[in-house]
Amino acid sequence: MNEGRTYHPAARALPHGAPGNAGGTVLGIPSDIVEIRLAHLKAHGALDKGWYHVAVQNYLLCLEAVQDSRDQQAADFFCARLAHCYRLMGLGHKADQYRTLA
Numbered sequence: 001m002n003e004g005r006t007y008h009p010a011a012r013a014l015p016h017g018a019p020g021n022a023g024g025t026v027l028g029i030p031s032d033i034v035e036i037r038l039a040h041l042k043a044h045g046a047l048d049k050g051w052y053h054v055a056v057q058n059y060l061l062c063l064e065a066v067q068d069s070r071d072q073q074a075a076d077f078f079c080a081r082l083a084h085c086y087r088l089m090g091l092g093h094k095a096d097q098y099r100t101l102a
Contacts (some may be wrong), residue, residue: 076102
């Protein structure tokens with residue numbers, strides 16, 4: 001089977017130590033700044049195209065990763081981005097939840 005690899009529908013997980021995966025992944029959540037940045041870029045691009053569900057998926061990955069690192073400024077940023085996406089989707093109650101976290 002896929003030994004050494006994890007599967008998460010929103011993120012590509014590579015075996016620990018593989019090129020581009022210096023920090024490894026846990027359940028597909030990016031743990032390395034480059035992978036967080038790539039997820040952020042994917043979310044931004046999806047938002048520009050109106051693919052809000054894809055943007056949310058990638059912003060959630062970013063938020064989970066920065067919460068693990070205890071970077072409050074980054075967590076606030078991604079909460080604000082999620083609130084913006086949910087507001088665009090017409091989900092004001094979810095947007096409010098993330099806005100209060102930021």
